[in-house]
Structures are given as structure tokens and as C-alpha cells.
Amino acid sequence: DxxxxxxxxxxxxxxxxxxxxxxxxxxxxxxxxxxxxxxxxxxxxxxxxxxxxxxxxxxxxxxxxxxxxxxxxxxxxxxxxxxxxxxxxxxxEITWCQGYSEPGSGSDLASLMTKGEIDGDDWVINGQKIWTSGAKHANYMFCLVRTEPDAKKHAGISYLLIDMKSPGIDVRPLRQMTGSSEFNEVFLNDVRTPKDWIVGKRGEGWLVSRTTLKHERNSIGGAAQTLSLLNALVDLAKTRKIDGRPAIEDPGIR
Ligand SMILES: Cc1cc2nc3c(=O)[nH]c(=O)nc-3n(C[C@H](O)[C@H](O)[C@H](O)COP(=O)(O)OP(=O)(O)OC[C@H]3O[C@@H](n4cnc5c(N)ncnc54)[C@H](O)[C@@H]3O)c2cc1C
The missing domain is CATH 1.10.540 (Butyryl-Coa Dehydrogenase, subunit A; domain 1)
Incomplete structure (x- = not known):
């Protein structure tokens, strides 16, 4: 309760x-x-x-x-x-999601097209993100946005922070074949975020994003937590039965 x-x-x-x-x-x-x-x-x-x-x-x-x-x-x-x-x-107390991938920009991330322009004291952001894990429940997003359209593609991106409650954000969960919806599409329609909610300088977003990705790679290697998940899986395979025998005896499961 x-x-x-x-x-x-x-x-x-x-x-x-x-x-x-x-x-x-x-x-x-x-x-x-x-x-x-x-x-x-x-x-x-x-x-x-x-x-x-x-x-x-x-x-x-x-x-x-x-x-x-x-x-x-x-x-x-x-x-x-x-x-x-x-x-x-x-x-x-607060959670984040990562607004990098776009429908046309996955492996070639630097081709991203979500656009940010200064208007008064704010950035105004328009575009779409996809595969945004946890966006439905996140309080904030760190987001790669094209702010220097005339610069070369890697040099035209900025790293902005956005409050997910801002007007103009529409989060649409993507349903997986398992039935759950961890990933989302995030549509940004004239979303405003304060001018100083930028990490690094204008056009330095690619550099900043590489700092983030370095830490993402480190976290993927976190063996301590993975080990307990593996042990829990082995225990499950020992207790569940397939055709009357412990699942772990099944060569496919092993
Ligand atoms: C579990 C999970 C969580 C994720 N969470 C997030 C998130 O929170 N935020 C976010 O922004 N993104 C997230 N992503 C998205 C992920 O970063 C993208 O899937 C990734 O950028 C790849 O993009 P894509 O799916 O468009 O694939 P594509 O770029 O379309 O690639 C598809 C296939 O083509 C191959 N390919 C691509 N280009 C070439 C080429 N030039 N030559 C040869 N082969 C090529 C790739 O290797 C791949 O096998 C997540 C993905 C996963 C799996």
C-alpha cells in the first residue's frame, strides 16, 4: 500500500x-x-x-x-x-531522458534536424526525437538541437536542457512486442527553454554529447549489477519447469 x-x-x-x-x-x-x-x-x-x-x-x-x-x-x-x-x-528527486535519435538520424546522429532558434530570452525548439527511453515519466530532457544551420553538420549542434512539462511537448509511447512501452516518440512544437539552459557553448553540442556517450559506455560495462541479474536468471531457470523437468536442464535455455 x-x-x-x-x-x-x-x-x-x-x-x-x-x-x-x-x-x-x-x-x-x-x-x-x-x-x-x-x-x-x-x-x-x-x-x-x-x-x-x-x-x-x-x-x-x-x-x-x-x-x-x-x-x-x-x-x-x-x-x-x-x-x-x-x-x-x-x-x-528528478529524472531525465536523452533526446538524441531522430527518425532520420540514428547511426548518423550528426545529421539531426530538430531546430533551435533564439527568440527573446528563450530557445524555441521544433522537431522530433525517437527511441527516447523513459520520456513519458522524465522531468527533463537533455537534447541535441541544430542551432547553427549554416555551420558544418557536427559544428551546428547545441546541447539544450528542456523541462518536459513545457507547452508544445507531445510524448507518444512506442509499444514493443513484449507489450511494454519503454521508448517514445517526442514531438517538439514551438517548445521554449531559457536561453542559458545550454551546456557548453552554441555549436559545441557534439563535443558535450561525446562526454555523455563516454559515460553511457562506462555504465553499460557495470558488471556488479549485471552479475546479480544473471544469478537471478539462473535461479529462475532452476525453479521453472519445462515438460516436468527443471528449465535449466533444457539445452536451449542453458
Ligand atoms: C535499448 C535502446 C535504448 C535507446 N534509448 C535511446 C534514448 O534514450 N535516446 C535516444 O536518443 N536514442 C535511444 N536509442 C536509439 C539508439 O541510439 C539508435 O537505435 C541508434 O542511434 C541507431 O539508430 P537507428 O535505430 O536509426 O539505426 P540505423 O542508423 O538506421 O541503423 C540500422 C542498421 O544499419 C547499420 N548502418 C547504419 N549506417 C550504416 C552505414 N553507413 N554503413 C553500414 N551500415 C550502416 C547500423 O549498424 C544498423 O545495423 C536507444 C536504442 C536502444 C536499442
Whole structure:
């Protein structure tokens, strides 16, 4: 029920705060933005993740915001952007989606056509994104937008932050064959975002996006959490039966 859910959420939040205070979580995030600011030590970080995972202890909230946007802002964001967005993101108070792919721009991402123009104190954005994971429930989107139409294609892109509640955003879930809808189309029709909600300078969006993608690749390699998923799958295969025998004895399943 709701009460149990909220007390469980409170306990997780309290545990995370204690783990940050002890230097276990958010190790590479400065204290001023809510992290534990530990000296860089990849081995120690990995041991902590594996032990937390083995104990089923809460870690940092998973998601595009913590894994990809926060490190990007720490590397390339303005001071006010770090102060406004990093803390709430690592505490799980706000979530993000990634507006990169477009119907005609997947592998050739730099050909993207969603357009951004300055009007007064705002960017006005028009275009369409696709495959946007989690867009239906995200609070914000980091988005690649063509702002310098006369520049060469990689040099004409800017990295903008957009509030998903802004008028003109239409999120349409894409239904998968499994029945779930993790991906979405996002239509942007005269969407306004403040002029300074840009990470890096105008036309530097490709550079900033490469910072984000570097962290996406790192997160894909996160073996600690993947290992517990694999173990859960093996347990499932041992308990489920196919034709009266444990599924794990089926060569196809193995
Ligand atoms: C699980 C998942 C989550 C995703 N989440 C997001 C998200 O949150 N936000 C977001 O922006 N995007 C997201 N994407 C989209 C993903 O980044 C795109 O699928 C990717 O950019 C590829 O684009 P595409 O699907 O249009 O494929 P295409 O670019 O059309 O490629 C199709 C095939 O053609 C091949 N190909 C393409 N060009 C060439 C070439 N010149 N020569 C030879 N072969 C070629 C490719 O290798 C591929 O096999 C997600 C994708 C997946 C699978």
C-alpha cells in the first residue's frame, strides 16, 4: 500500500544519505553538490559496488540522469547548472531522458534536424526525437538541437536542457512486442527553454554529447549489477519447469 511504499522509500533515502556520508556512494561527485567526493580509486569503487550488490543494498538511483547527465554537467556545465540539477538528480528527486535519435538520424546522429532558434530570452525548439527511453515519466530532457544551420553538420549542434512539462511537448509511447512501452516518440512544437539552459557553448553540442556517450559506455560495462541479474536468471531457470523437468536442464535455455 501507499504507506508501506513511502516508508520503504524513506528507508532507502535514509540509507543512501548515510552511505554518501560514509563515502560509499556518489564518490566522484563534489560534496557541494551532494556527493561524497572521495579520492579517485576505481578498484575500491568496484569492490563497494560488488559488496552493495551482494547485500541487495540500495546504490545511487539508476538512470540516465545519474549515469550520463550528472558527469556531463560536472565536466562541462555552468556552476548554476551543477547547483540546480546535480543534487536533485543523484537523490532521485528528478529524472531525465536523452533526446538524441531522430527518425532520420540514428547511426548518423550528426545529421539531426530538430531546430533551435533564439527568440527573446528563450530557445524555441521544433522537431522530433525517437527511441527516447523513459520520456513519458522524465522531468527533463537533455537534447541535441541544430542551432547553427549554416555551420558544418557536427559544428551546428547545441546541447539544450528542456523541462518536459513545457507547452508544445507531445510524448507518444512506442509499444514493443513484449507489450511494454519503454521508448517514445517526442514531438517538439514551438517548445521554449531559457536561453542559458545550454551546456557548453552554441555549436559545441557534439563535443558535450561525446562526454555523455563516454559515460553511457562506462555504465553499460557495470558488471556488479549485471552479475546479480544473471544469478537471478539462473535461479529462475532452476525453479521453472519445462515438460516436468527443471528449465535449466533444457539445452536451449542453458
Ligand atoms: C535499448 C535502446 C535504448 C535507446 N534509448 C535511446 C534514448 O534514450 N535516446 C535516444 O536518443 N536514442 C535511444 N536509442 C536509439 C539508439 O541510439 C539508435 O537505435 C541508434 O542511434 C541507431 O539508430 P537507428 O535505430 O536509426 O539505426 P540505423 O542508423 O538506421 O541503423 C540500422 C542498421 O544499419 C547499420 N548502418 C547504419 N549506417 C550504416 C552505414 N553507413 N554503413 C553500414 N551500415 C550502416 C547500423 O549498424 C544498423 O545495423 C536507444 C536504442 C536502444 C536499442
Amino acid at each position: 501507499d504507506n508501506r511504499d513511502s516508508s520503504q522509500a524513506d528507508r532507502i533515502q535514509h540509507f543512501r544519505e548515510s552511505a554518501i556520508a560514509e563515502g560509499y556512494l556518489c564518490r566522484n561527485i563534489p560534496k557541494q553538490y551532494g556527493g561524497s567526493e572521495q579520492p579517485a580509486d576505481a578498484l575500491r569503487g568496484q569492490v563497494i559496488r560488488e559488496e552493495f550488490d551482494a547485500a541487495h543494498a540500495p546504490m545511487e538511483p539508476r538512470g540516465i540522469g545519474t549515469m550520463m547527465l550528472v558527469p556531463t554537467l560536472l565536466d562541462r556545465g555552468e556552476e548554476w547548472q551543477k547547483e540546480k540539477f546535480v543534487g536533485p538528480t543523484i537523490r532521485g
